Amino acid sequence: MKTEIYFVRHAHSTYTPEELTRPLSEKGMRDARRVTRILELENLDHVVSSPFLRAVQTVEGTAASLNQDVILLDGFKERLLSSAPLDDFQGAIRKVWEEPSFHWEGGESNVDAQKRGVAAMLDLLNEFEGKRVVVGTHGNIMVLIMNHFDPRYGLAFWENLDMPDVYRLTFDGVDLVGVSRLWEPFSEEEESQ
Structure with a gap:
């Protein structure tokens, strides 16, 4: 029996040091409405989310269209990279992907975050x-998570994600049998209209 999981990477957020309550920016709210329109075509059953506000805000329109509440699941929250700000975020991410068991002070390794x-x-x-x-x-x-089911999804894939982004993962039992991208980013010209 096939199960479809629609991974929605959250839309652009307004930076605050507090991860849990960081909200979407105005652009993020516009993009979240586009995510809702895309997902309305998919005959969905349920909406779950990381408890982080920016993730919830990105999918709450979809839940509303189904007359449901968003189900919050801690396992889908973002990995904690470090307990303190890092000077070189990209370099810090690269390091944990190159050394999966390595973790920065107070942070999760790739191994631990992936397990969760x-x-x-x-x-x-x-x-x-x-x-x-x-x-x-x-x-x-x-x-x-995607990397666990198919090692083709790694650092290079992450570096090319949009914010937001939407991927449909098709599972047969616990076997990943298909991945398709549903998000179509606007061109800069379309964005400014």
Whole structure:
């Protein structure tokens, strides 16, 4: 029985040091409305999300269109890279992908973050087998989960994600059998209109 998981990487957010309550920016809110329009065509069953506000805000329009609440699941929250700000974010990300067991001070290694995310995904596949489920999440944890099922999804894939981005993952049981991108970014010209 096929299960469809729609990974939605959150839209652009307004930076605040508090991860949990960081909201979407105006652009992020516009893009979240586009995400809702894209997903309305997919005959969905449920909407779950990381508890982080920016992820919830990106998928709450989809939940509203289904007359449902967003189900919050900790396993899909973004990986904690470090307990303190890092000077070179890109370099810090590269390091944890190159050395999966390495972690920055107070942060999660790729191994630990992936274990958490995959456990959440396997629970979801079990609970909602045969359904179509939207998952509001974050770029790094999303790619770590995808990487568990198919190693082609790694650092280079993460570096090319948009914000937001939408991928439909098709599972047969717990086997990933298909991935397709649903998000179509605007060109700069379309964006300014």
